[in-house]
Amino acid sequence: xxxxxxxxxxxxxxxxxxxxxxxxxxxxxxxxxxxxxxxxxxxxxxxxxxxxxxxxxxxxxxxxxxxxxxxxxxxxxxxxxxxxxxxxxxxxxxxxxxxxxxxxxxxxxxxxxxxxxxxxxxxxxxxxxxxxxxxxxxxxxxxxxxxxxxxxxxxxxxxxxxxxxxxxxxxxxxxxxxxxxxxxxxxxxxxxxxxxxxxxxxxxxxxxxxxxxxxxxxxxxxxxxxxxxxxxxxxxxxxxxxxxxxxxxxxxxxxxxxxxxxxxxxxxxxxxxxxxxxxxxxxxxxxxxxxxxxxxxxxxxxxxxxxxxxxxxxxxxxxxxxxxxxxxxxxxxxxxxxxxxxxxxxxxxxxxxxxxxxxxxxxxxxxxxxxxxxxxxxxxxxxxxxxxxxxxxxxxxxxxxxxxxxxxxxxxxxxxxxxxxxxxxxxxxxxxxxxxxxxxxxxxxxxxxxxxxxxxxxxxxxxxxxxxxxxxxxxxxxxxxxxxxxxxxxxxxxxxxxxxxxxxxxxxxxxxxxxxxxxxxxxxxxxxxxxxxxxxxxxxxxxxxxxxxxxxxxxxxxxxxxxxxxxxxxxxxxxxxxxxxxxxxxxxxxxxxxxxxxxxxxxxxxxxxxxxxxxxxxxxxxxxxxxxxxxxxxxxxxxxxxxxxxxxxxxxxxxxx
Amino acid sequence: xxxxxxxxxxxxxxxxxxxxxxxxxxxxxxxxxxxxxxxxxxxxxxxxxxxxxxxxxxxxxxxxxxxxxxxxxxxxxxxxxxxxxxxxxxxxxxxxxxxxxxxxxxxxxxxxxxx
Numbered sequence: 166x167x168x169x170x171x172x173x174x175x176x177x178x179x180x181x182x183x184x185x186x187x188x189x190x191x192x193x194x195x196x197x198x199x200x201x202x203x204x205x206x207x208x209x210x211x212x213x214x215x216x217x218x219x220x221x222x223x224x225x226x227x228x229x230x231x232x233x234x235x236x237x238x239x240x241x242x243x244x245x246x247x248x249x250x251x252x253x254x255x256x257x258x259x260x261x262x263x264x265x266x267x268x269x270x271x272x273x274x275x276x277x278x279x280x281x282x283x284x285x286x287x288x289x290x291x292x293x294x295x296x297x298x299x300x301x302x303x304x305x306x307x308x309x310x311x312x313x314x315x316x317x318x319x320x321x322x323x324x325x326x327x328x329x330x331x332x333x334x335x336x337x338x339x340x341x342x343x344x345x346x347x348x349x350x351x352x353x354x355x356x357x358x359x360x361x362x363x364x365x366x367x368x369x370x371x372x373x374x375x376x377x378x379x380x381x382x383x384x385x386x387x388x389x390x391x392x393x394x395x396x397x398x399x400x401x402x403x404x405x406x407x408x409x410x411x412x413x414x415x416x417x418x419x420x421x422x423x424x425x426x427x428x429x430x431x432x433x434x435x436x437x438x439x440x441x442x443x444x445x446x447x448x449x450x451x452x453x454x455x456x457x458x459x460x461x462x463x464x465x466x467x468x469x470x471x472x473x474x475x476x477x478x479x480x481x482x483x484x485x486x487x488x489x490x491x492x493x494x495x496x497x498x499x500x501x502x503x504x505x506x507x508x509x510x511x512x513x514x515x516x517x518x519x520x521x522x523x524x525x526x527x528x529x530x531x532x533x534x535x536x537x538x539x540x541x542x543x544x545x546x547x548x549x550x551x552x553x554x555x556x557x558x559x560x561x562x563x564x565x566x567x568x569x570x571x572x573x574x575x576x577x578x579x580x581x582x583x584x585x586x587x588x589x590x591x592x593x594x595x596x597x598x599x600x601x602x603x604x605x606x607x608x609x610x611x612x613x614x615x616x617x618x619x620x621x622x623x624x625x626x627x628x629x630x631x632x633x634x635x636x637x638x639x640x641x642x643x644x645x646x647x648x649x650x651x652x653x654x655x656x657x658x659x660x661x662x663x664x665x666x667x668x669x670x671x672x673x674x675x676x677x678x679x680x681x682x683x684x685x686x687x688x689x690x691x692x693x694x695x696x697x698x699x700x701x702x703x704x705x706x707x708x709x710x711x712x713x714x715x716x717x718x719x720x721x722x723x724x725x726x727x728x729x730x731x732x733x734x735x736x737x738x739x740x741x742x743x744x745x746x747x748x749x750x751x752x753x754x755x756x757x758x759x760x761x762x763x764x765x766x767x768x769x770x771x772x773x774x775x776x777x778x779x780x781x782x783x784x785x786x787x788x789x790x791x792x793x794x795x796x797x798x799x800x801x802x803x804x805x806x807x808x809x810x811x812x813x814x815x816x817x818x819x820x821x822x
Numbered sequence: 823x824x825x826x827x828x829x830x831x832x833x834x835x836x837x838x839x840x841x842x843x844x845x846x847x848x849x850x851x852x853x854x855x856x857x858x859x860x861x862x863x864x865x866x867x868x869x870x871x872x873x874x875x876x877x878x879x880x881x882x883x884x885x886x887x888x889x890x891x892x893x894x895x896x897x898x899x900x901x902x903x904x905x906x907x908x909x910x911x912x913x914x915x916x917x918x919x920x921x922x923x924x925x926x927x928x929x930x931x932x933x934x935x936x937x
Contacts, residue, residue, distance in 0.1 A: 522898050522899060523899070524897055524898060524899075524901070525897075526897070532898075616929040616935045616936075617929055618872065618878065619929065619935055620926040620927060620928070620929040620932060620935060621869070621870075621871035621872065621878050621880075621881075621926050622867055622868075622869040622870075622871030622926070623926055623927065623932060625867075625868060625869045625871070627868070629867065629869075629871055630873060631871075632934075635934040635935060635937075636934065638934075638937065639934050639937060642937060653874070656873035656874035656875075657874055662935075738864070741861075741864050742864050742865060742875060745861040745864055745901070746901040747901075748907075749901035749902060749903055749904075749907065750901055750902075752904050752906055752907060753907065754907050755861060757859070761858060761863075762861075762864070763861075820867045820868060820871070820873070821863065821864055821865075821867065821868075821873075821875075822865070822867065822873035822874050822875045
């Protein structure tokens with residue numbers, strides 16, 4: 166113990182002098198020996214830490230790094246030029262070595278603008294942020310990720326985007342040359358074909374082998390993503406192609422992106438549909454992922470008004486204002502009486518016109534029953550018919566329809582409207598007026614029923630979902646608000662109690678019902694809305710947040726203003742009900758253990774303190790609130806915080822549904 | 823049975839159940855616990871207010887015989903509770919609880935429902 170370490174006596178000057186001698190025999194390319202300093206260096210170290218051959222070489226001026234210096238511009242600079250040509254606002258990403266070359270070019274050569282690097286803590290969040298951003302703004306964004314590990318983290322979110330028909334430009338780093346790639350981790354993070362991981366739920370993918378190939382494939386990928394039906398696309402980016410120097414700068418070019426016009430329905434078929442709609446006694450329009458923009462909503466309103474037909478809005482998008490008297494409340498009874506049903510981009514036509522009861526009949530497969538009359542004419546304009554190849558079964562059950570148009574519904578509506586106009590006679594106009602009057606009455610009655618139902622449990626604690634939604638609306642109604650996410654768990658109250666009159670008031674859900682979407686997608690949407698001057702609010706469920714809590718950090722770090730109000734029912738409530746259902750069906754008492762829901766379904770004991778969680782990542786937060794009377798004033802404060810540009814979260818203990 | 827009841831009373835408190843009752847609050851404390859224990863709250867809400875997973879059960883409560891017959895024989899969206907799982911006496915307590923839930927305020931008097 167008393168003995169002095171001889172190494173500490175060696176002063177820096179002596180070290181350098183000694184190292185100079187050793188350095189003469191030590192170069193960077195000296196392989197294994199260079200990596201572990203020689204005995205001479207060992208003796209002379211001025212600190213407890215051994216210098217590496219690299220440090221020695223640097224200090225002695227003997228650094229030779231012929232392989233890492235490139236002359237001229239690196240390929241990844243040109244890649245940035247290509248990316249910039251598409252005016253992508255953000256690159257949501259968790260940093261990774263497999264794309265370090267592009268990363269460096271983006272921030273240093275590209276000035277971290279268009280796209281700006283947004284630091285994410287999980288690739289599932291990166292992709293979901295792109296997902297939300299697109300639905301709020303109509304502009305696709307990009308997510309960069311490690312080829313194997315990052316992409317596997319991202320998979321769930323890519324599937325959500327696929328099922329929700331949302332374009333995202335996915336770029337994964339990989340190192341293809343097994344003889345050159347660094348040993349160890351970079352090999353674990355490479356694969357022959359990283360795109361295989363997401364091939365079944367992307368529209369297109371490629372792995373460019375040259376710089377010009379990258380330019381073509383990137384622009385091509387963007388174009389495919391943006392041609393309806395929209396979808397995510399994937400580009401694998403070889404480390405070698407990113408890193409190397411530009412060889413033939415003069416011949417390189419960036420192909421121009423020209424938006425493709427969406428696939429349009431056959432005019433002859435549309436003419437026939439127009440006749441059917443005009444002459445129908447009880448036509449019903451059902452729209453799901455139909456309106457992409459306000460123009461889509463306006464077209465649908467025009468069509469519905471022309472024939473005074475009720476419109477059922479499936480919740481995946483905002484297609485038709487719920488403030489309009491033709492917005493239908495009770496879809497089931499309309500479908501029962503309908504003689505013509507026009508479906509617009511329906512995810513599930515079968516379940517729209519048939520019912521399924523989840524009971525023990527038919528060996529536990531439940532009951533299937535039709536909801537419509539036998540001779541009801543079914544019409545479908547659906548671009549997803551053009552996506553026919555996937556391992557994943559998101560096409561739902563098969564429903565034969567009388568007229569099927571594999572085409573983009575929004576793009577096809579204007580011509581359908583023209584045909585409808587010319588098919589209308591004065592006799593039919595009188596019928597439409599009468600139908601319109603009846604629907605106006607039904608609309609008023611439905612609104613009154615909603616209010617009566619919302620009043621039930623109004624003062625109960627935990628807070629009822631109707632009260633939660635009403636309080637939120639009360640707090641944001643004077644702002645240009647956008648509801649960027651709401652769990653299914655709030656019983657659809659947002660559609661009944663929040664007047665949705667613009668396309669961005671509601672952007673639908675995850676697509677594939679994969680948890681972990683809500684928090685990051687709402688942050689992505691808020692990011693987009695912020696630049697458009699809109700106020701974003703999300704109704705965030707507890708189970709979903711626990712999949713991607715680190716997304717909160719990204720919002721705070723990048724000052725993304727979002728009001729997140731929790732629908733905290735302390736469980737995976739769908740599963741709570743499923744296990745209860747099966748217990749009953751099997752005549753057994755559901756085992757609850759220490760929780761309120763059947764074992765394995767609750768998020769209680771300990772109760773997660775979401776307010777502290779959010780606060781720890783830089784959010785303003787409050788809660789848990791259990792008494793509805795407290796909600797109004799806390800919401801008011803939170804709105805002010807968000808208006809000042811920061812994210813805010815309120816944890817609210819709610820009723821289950 | 824006592825042990826079980828008090829465990830569920832605790833669970834209900836832990837769940838933050840502030841059942842907003844007026845004078846009739848104690849009408850069926852036991853029924854309230856049984857409503858939670860048997861999972862009725864999952865689809866109908868803690869105060870039977872209803873929602874997307876099940877209709878409102880209160881304040882317009884169906885007669886006890888009709889309710890019993892429905893709960894035992896339901897074969898559609900609501901899974902049946904047979905006697906072996908939910909004794910008749912317990913179902914009666916649940917009925918009493920539902921009956922004790924007061925009528926809500928007139929929605930016209932709730933400003934947030936008239937925005």
